[in-house]
Amino acid sequence: MKEELFVVYSTIKVLRIMLQIKTPKTGRSRREVQKRAPKLVESGKKTLILHGTKTSDVLNVILSDIYHLKKGESIKYSRKNDSIRPFESGGETSLEFFSLKTDCSLFVFGSHSKKRPNNLVIGRTYDHHIYDLVELGVENFKSMESFSYGRKLAPQIGSKPLFAFIGEGFESVEELKHLKEVLLDLFRGEVVLNLNIAGVDRVYVCTALSSNKVLFTHCALRLKKSGTVVPRMELVEVGPSMDLLVRRHRLPDESLRKESMKKAHELTKKKEKNVSRDSIQGKIGKIYMPDQQVGEKVLPNKAKGVKRERREAKMKGEAKKQKQDS
Amino acid sequence: MAEQEYEIDLGNLMAFDRHHHFPSLPFSREELVKACLEKGTKLVQAVADALFNLPSIDDPDGPIVTLPQPTTRLPREKPLPKKKPPTKWELFAQKKGIVQRKKDKVVFDEQTGTWKRRHGYDRVNDDNDVPIIEAKASDEPGVDPFAKRREEKKQKVEKQEKHRLQNLKQAAKVGALPRFLLVTIFSCIVLLHIQLAATALPITGTQAAPRKASKNELENVAGMAATSTASGGKFDKKLAGEKPPKHEVKYRKFLPVVEGSGMGSLEKQQTDKVLSKLISKHSHEILNVEKAVNMYNVKKDKKRSNQQFRKSSSTSGKSSSKLKPKNNKPFKKTFKKGSSNKGKSK
Numbered sequence: 001m002k003e004e005l006f007v008v009y010s011t012i013k014v015l016r017i018m019l020q021i022k023t024p025k026t027g028r029s030r031r032e033v034q035k036r037a038p039k040l041v042e043s044g045k046k047t048l049i050l051h052g053t054k055t056s057d058v059l060n061v062i063l064s065d066i067y068h069l070k071k072g073e074s075i076k077y078s079r080k081n082d083s084i085r086p087f088e089s090g091g092e093t094s095l096e097f098f099s100l101k102t103d104c105s106l107f108v109f110g111s112h113s114k115k116r117p118n119n120l121v122i123g124r125t126y127d128h129h130i131y132d133l134v135e136l137g138v139e140n141f142k143s144m145e146s147f148s149y150g151r152k153l154a155p156q157i158g159s160k161p162l163f164a165f166i167g168e169g170f171e172s173v174e175e176l177k178h179l180k181e182v183l184l185d186l187f188r189g190e191v192v193l194n195l196n197i198a199g200v201d202r203v204y205v206c207t208a209l210s211s212n213k214v215l216f217t218h219c220a221l222r223l224k225k226s227g228t229v230v231p232r233m234e235l236v237e238v239g240p241s242m243d244l245l246v247r248r249h250r251l252p253d254e255s256l257r258k259e260s261m262k263k264a265h266e267l268t269k270k271k272e273k274n275v276s277r278d279s280i281q282g283k284i285g286k287i288y289m290p291d292q293q294v295g296e297k298v299l300p301n302k303a304k305g306v307k308r309e310r311r312e313a314k315m316k317g318e319a320k321k322q323k324q325d326s
Numbered sequence: 327m328a329e330q331e332y333e334i335d336l337g338n339l340m341a342f343d344r345h346h347h348f349p350s351l352p353f354s355r356e357e358l359v360k361a362c363l364e365k366g367t368k369l370v371q372a373v374a375d376a377l378f379n380l381p382s383i384d385d386p387d388g389p390i391v392t393l394p395q396p397t398t399r400l401p402r403e404k405p406l407p408k409k410k411p412p413t414k415w416e417l418f419a420q421k422k423g424i425v426q427r428k429k430d431k432v433v434f435d436e437q438t439g440t441w442k443r444r445h446g447y448d449r450v451n452d453d454n455d456v457p458i459i460e461a462k463a464s465d466e467p468g469v470d471p472f473a474k475r476r477e478e479k480k481q482k483v484e485k486q487e488k489h490r491l492q493n494l495k496q497a498a499k500v501g502a503l504p505r506f507l508l509v510t511i512f513s514c515i516v517l518l519h520i521q522l523a524a525t526a527l528p529i530t531g532t533q534a535a536p537r538k539a540s541k542n543e544l545e546n547v548a549g550m551a552a553t554s555t556a557s558g559g560k561f562d563k564k565l566a567g568e569k570p571p572k573h574e575v576k577y578r579k580f581l582p583v584v585e586g587s588g589m590g591s592l593e594k595q596q597t598d599k600v601l602s603k604l605i606s607k608h609s610h611e612i613l614n615v616e617k618a619v620n621m622y623n624v625k626k627d628k629k630r631s632n633q634q635f636r637k638s639s640s641t642s643g644k645s646s647s648k649l650k651p652k653n654n655k656p657f658k659k660t661f662k663k664g665s666s667n668k669g670k671s672k
Contacts, residue, residue, distance in 0.1 A: 023494065037504040038404035045403050105403035127405055140355065163340035164369040166362065171344045180342075185400050188338055197377055198388030200339070205366035209351065215362055221370065230378040233370045235363050252401070255638045260401035 036103050040264050044190040047074040048104035052111035053082050059110045059118050061143045065240045066108055068144065069218065071157045073189065075102050084109060086121045087248060092130050100128040106186055116247060122182050126260045132252040134175070134182050137245040144239050153220045153236055155202035160189055162200060162221070167208025175246045176208055183216070198223075203235065209243075217241035332372050337396025339377070341369035408502040413493040453479060 024030040049067050051059065067076045077098070085091025086109055095107060105128075109121040116137060123133040155161075163184060169176045187204055200221060207215045218239025223231035252260070274285045333342040346365065352358045382389035412420070419426075433450045435442045442450045459471040497503050553559040581592050602608060 038407040164366040165342040166346050166365050168347050194390050196388045207362040230375050235367050
């Protein structure tokens with residue numbers, strides 16, 4: 001304790017705290033740091049799946065199903081975490097630490113208690129601090145194994161899913177609006193520019209049954225031949241199907257929300273000014289000339305070579321020279 | 327059902343039917359699921375219509391389509407990257423117009439007449455390979471020129487490392503370095519207390535750079551640390567530069583058990599004091615109205631600014647209020663006449 005106090009006093013004397021900057025020494029660690037650094041265009045949020053002190057059988061299956069749905073971009077922790085209570089002010093430090101350690105910005109925390117059976121807390125982080133949370137109770141859960149379907153229908157891991165949200169509750173009720181955003185964020189995967197449309201094979205269907213209940217189900221898509229370019233879609237239930245009951249939720253802070261929704265200045269397209277296209281002339285633009293005020297400018301009379309006296313003196317001098325020479 | 331307009335976000339492959347409502351929930355679960363899937367099929371068909379009608383490029387795996395940008399805005403996971411400030415060399419190069427040119431990995435070595443690599447084993451102008459160094463007139467007799475060369479090279483490398491760290495520090499000051507590259511050098515418990523106690527950490531993404539604790543803050547926290555022992559820091563050995571504590575260590579004053587001679591009845595005085603405070607007996611001569619008004623205004627302003635600050639920080643920062651040092655009470659001098667530091671409980 002005394003050594004530390006001595007350190008504190010010496011810093012008081014020096015009046016600053018020294019920061020040591022650790023830079024990666026190997027190429028591999030440098031690449032890891034690059035991967036985790038903030039990027040201009042973000043994509044592919046990773047999910048952390050963990051559970052609290054007590055879980056039920058149903059909850060274990062739910063968590064493993066979610067892990068399999070998001071295989072490749074999620075990390076599942078198997079130990080129980082006693083100290084995590086997402087909705088309490090002190091209970092989020094562990095979550096934030098894990099988020100920092102695994103570089104995950106989404107988390108799914110499962111717990112089971114008498115008061116909140118089969119509880120699932122889905123949360124997002126911004127800069128590894130809790131951004132928002134939504135607590136759901138799961139009812140009528142049917143796991144992926146319980147569905148039987150043809151093997152060829154099974155959706156591929158990592159394919160881009162379609163989303164179908166049904167119900168006016170998703171627009172009118174605040175909690176359901178929030179839930180819609182969170183579910184979209186959780187399951188959408190990477191934002192891609194080019195998509196192979198023959199490869200769309202899954203859809204998440206969410207129906208708002210009441211102001212706090214949502215039927216969530218995962219279906220495979222069967223593309224059937226129709227006369228046109230657009231195939232006929234058929235839905236076959238494959239994946240987990242559950243009733244989500246919204247229990248609690250925490251919306252993000254207004255200023256935090258504004259900051260997280262900021263778009264990079266470089267990405268906003270600049271409007272090209274003064275350019276228009278004409279079918280006859282092609283690309284045309286106008287050249288704006290400033291008013292030159294011809295005739296209004298007062299010219300000075302100071303033109304050096306024009307001065308009469310000088311001119312005459314020069315001619316006289318030349319004449320004299322000629323006389324002398326000759 | 328009445329309106330067939332679905333909100334379609336092609337960037338996210340999402341369809342949203344906002345006009346649907348269940349007139350009556352079907353009784354059995356299977357019927358409910360069937361109805362939901364039916365509706366879902368309609369929505370998915372709408373998305374597929376829009377998707378397959380986009381201009382596509384043919385590929386052996388299937389038609390590839392360029393998706394538009396998603397319309398639903400979702401929050402970022404990390405704050406926007408900050409641009410690194412240009413380093414000293416970059417500024418100089420910009421000013422002088424020095425352009426960086428790519429160098430080849432192999433260079434022609436005149437001496438041997440072969441192509442040698444620029445860096446690494448058996449490189450072109452290796453400093454260690456010169457066999458003979460000619461002595462110049464300025465050379466001192468006892469100096470080893472090879473050792474001198476090695477020393478110079480070492481110094482150059484050290485200088486470069488110093489400049490590199492300075493550039494990184496500049497970038498860190500602006501906040502352009504990723505977070506976990508900064509490590510505080512005094513990673514002991516006291517510093518953690520300082521960080522927790524002295525800085526009420528606002529949870530905003532961009533201001534994540536650790537604040538420099540000021541001299542006052544450090545002194546406050548050092549005082550707190552020193553008096554946090556069981557005996558209030560009274561019997562701890564004092565260090566060379568330590569100043570005596572700013573306030574009395576003891577906060578409570580107990581009356582002596584036996585009243586000695588020469589002291590007035592302290593108990594009576596104490597109770598009188600409490601009574602006069604309660605009924606505000608001498609309030610007209612104690613109260614300095616101007617000062618009271620000023621203090622009230624200052625408190626109100628502080629409270630207002632605190633509320634605004636708390637509103638702006640995340641709601642999960644409730645812990646910050648617990649850990650803020652309560653500076654006001656111990657160090658504030660009371661304006662009441664004739665009062666000592668009696669029993670100010672924290």
